[in-house]
Structure formats: structure tokens, C-alpha cells
Amino acid sequence: MTTQAQLDDRYGRTARPRAVLAFWIAVALVAIGGTVWLGWSTVSRTLHAVGVDDLGYTVRDEHTVEVSFQLSAPPGRDIACALEALDAEFGVVGWRIVEYGADGRHARSHTETIPTVAQATTGLVNSCWVT
Structure with missing residues (x-):
């Protein structure tokens, strides 16, 4: 049982x-x-994060745009940024990669010129990264 x-x-x-x-x-x-x-x-x-704030742009002429921006990046690291210029239909009419050497500062301000193939209506920072 x-x-x-x-x-x-x-x-x-x-x-x-x-x-x-x-x-x-x-x-x-x-x-x-x-x-x-x-x-x-x-x-x-x-x-390794890089922050970018667009400060403004100036269309100089039919083939040039100036973009002003501020970077917040790790001190002592090289940085690269992709800048672009757009036309009225948001088509890319200018593109430039800029590189910045290592710097001891956390925040940096820059103004860069972007050559264009047609009249641009705006300029901006597409992205930035640590190289």
C-alpha cells in the first residue's frame, strides 16, 4: 500500500x-x-558622446554657406563633423567633413565654410563623432 x-x-x-x-x-x-x-x-x-548645437548659418553667395556651431566633446579626443548645405527642396547641394585635433576643452565653437554646387537656403551640422 x-x-x-x-x-x-x-x-x-x-x-x-x-x-x-x-x-x-x-x-x-x-x-x-x-x-x-x-x-x-x-x-x-x-x-565618447559628442553633442552639437547649431548656432546659425549665413549664405554668402551662390556657391558658399557658412555654418556656426558649438561642440560638446570629451577633452583630449579628436573630433570629426559632417556639415551639409541644403536647397529649398531640402536637397543636399554641399557637403564637407571637418576634423578637429585634440583639445583640452569640453566645449568648442566653430564656424566653417561649405562649398556648394547650387544656391543653398540653409546650412547645418549633420553629425559629429570621436575619431
Whole structure:
């Protein structure tokens, strides 16, 4: 004859403290590992971030646009920026990549000239990155 303890054991109704403890330890380790990875990826991404603020543009003539902007970049790192000039239909009529050497300052202001192939109506900074 089968006893109640044998039935409980057979159908999993008994407490298994080691299995439960191992499960929760594994869950805690995965959660801690995920939090550490997320934190480090966020910090490492912001260490190399470059912020750009367009300050204005001036259309000098049919073949030239000046763009003024300010960079916020990690001190001591080389920076490159893609500048563009657009026409009335937002078509690109001028494009230029400029590079800036390492500087000890966090924020820098620049004014650059973009040569164009047609009359531009605006000039802007497309993007900047650490080189």
C-alpha cells in the first residue's frame, strides 16, 4: 500500500529547499549581471558622446554657406563633423567633413565654410563623432 508521503514525493508536493534556493540564487545572479551590463554600456557610450548645437548659418553667395556651431566633446579626443548645405527642396547641394585635433576643452565653437554646387537656403551640422 502507498503512503501519503510516497504520493507527495511522487507528485512533487514536497518542499525541495535546495532546488528552490538554487533557482532564486540563479535569478539574483542574472538580475545583478544584467544591471551591471546595462550600467556599464550606458557609461561607456556617454564617455565618447559628442553633442552639437547649431548656432546659425549665413549664405554668402551662390556657391558658399557658412555654418556656426558649438561642440560638446570629451577633452583630449579628436573630433570629426559632417556639415551639409541644403536647397529649398531640402536637397543636399554641399557637403564637407571637418576634423578637429585634440583639445583640452569640453566645449568648442566653430564656424566653417561649405562649398556648394547650387544656391543653398540653409546650412547645418549633420553629425559629429570621436575619431
